[in-house]
Every structure is written in structure tokens, then in C-alpha cells.
Amino acid sequence: MGQDGAGINLETSLGYLLKEASSVLRTAMEEVLRPLGMTVTHYSCLELLAQRPGLSNSELARGAFVTRQSMNVLLQALERDGYVTRPAQAPVGKVLPTRLTPKGRRNLEKATAAVRSVELRMLAGLTDSEQAEALRILKAMIHGLTRIDQC
Template identity: 45%
Template sequence: MSKHQPQVGYLIKQAQSLLRIHMEDALRPMDLSVSQYSCLHSLLRDPGISAAELARATFMTRQSMGTMLQQLLERGLVERSKPSAGGRALPAALTEAGATLLSAAQAEVDKVEQRMLSGLKPSDLESLGYGLNLCINALRA
């Protein structure tokens, strides 16, 4: 690798780490972690998603998701239907309180993202999104 060529993987990881730190700071006053925010966001985006799908969507284990969903249930931010006759719990859904908190959290997360992207021109942002999608698709293949 040329010494002038950036180590893109390292730069992506560094940006991801800093983004997470700033998101955690922004969400802390709401008593939300980035993982909890991601869970609430996924439930809004994909109502009826199963706990296993929710875990995959938020990069968590099924066990960790179960614990987190219980915490969100206890806070009244999500609700679950009663278990079916077979004993299986139905998927979680946002409560009105969960949707309200998510809206406030989204505003704070948007501010963090705007700060992160503030040095980019619109054409830079378009190129960045295009390039990252190419990277994602190449690794999925």
C-alpha cells in the first residue's frame, strides 16, 4: 500500500467510534443508549419486526436484545402483545411515549450527524454515500 493512500477501513472505524461517542453524549440526558435508540428507530421503521430481526438490525445478540427490550418495556417505551396460545410472544411495538422520546432523540442525533458532515459540500456528501454503498455491497457479495 502506498504511504499516501489512506487506510480507508481505519478511517471508517475511527469515524464510527467518534460518531457513537457523540451520539451517546447527545442521548445521555434522555437516559438512552445508542443501542436503545437504534432499537426504537428500528421499531418505528419496521413495525412488527421480530426480536431476532431487531437484534440483527441493531448489531446485537438475541440475548442482549431480550434484556434491552425488557428495559424498554419497563420504561413504557415499547409494548408487547400477550403471548399467543403457543406461548410465543408477539413482536414489540413503540408506545406513544416511545415515539415521543424517539422524536426528541432523533433531533439530537440529527445535530450530531450535521456536525459530522458540516465540512462536506453537497457533491462530497453524494460521493461519500455512493462510495460507502459500493463498499457495503462489495463486502456483502
């Protein structure tokens, strides 16, 4: 079937390419995570907790790029299944610090390996200096877009 016609300048738009790369990455992650019974948000939440134990619901939501409400639903499921624990009462304020259980940590290990293989495949054609450059450029893009907005 005719997919890519001649040169369309959509392919020269960094915004479009960014969306495409993100979409392809997400699909690839879903594929390797599905056999483990995990979604991408599910994995993101666990990975965040492994690297920063004690994060709150809202902080996890920001880290996984979803709303507090969505993360809350996920956390309740994870808690019910024994992957994470939250104190019944907040030690300070209303913030409930979340922590991985040993079961959650074990579950995460397999997922991390799977995701790492995806990331390696993504970076296979890039040299170390290109990867460093990509990191710098992406941060610059994010920086430019998060400047208080509205002109």
C-alpha cells in the same frame, strides 16, 4: 503531548479511517443521548421501530448490529418501562411483533433531534453531491464485504 507524529500510513487506510469515523460518531451520539438517559443501542432500537413498526426481536437485533440475546434484554427493559409493547402470545409462529407506545414515541422525538444535530455536524463540511457519493461508496464497501465471505 505528542499525538500525531509525521505521516504514518495508517491514515491512508480506509479500514482504519472507517473505524475511527464510526468511533467518533458513536462517542458524539453517546454524549448527546446521555442527558436523555439513553444509550446508542436503546435509541437505535426505538428509531428502527418508528420506521418499521412490528419488527421482531431478531430483526431489531440485526438492524442495531447486536445479537438476539442482547436485544432481548433491551426489549424486556423497554417493555417494563412502557416504551414498547409486545403481544403476550405470538400471532404467528414464535415471532413477537414489537410496537412503540405513545410514551416511547415521545421519548424518541427528543433523541432523534439530538442525533440529527450530530449527523448535521458530521456532514457540515460536505456538499450534497459529496454526501451522495459517500452513500454510494459505503454501500459498495459493504457489498464487497458481504459476498458469502471465504474468498
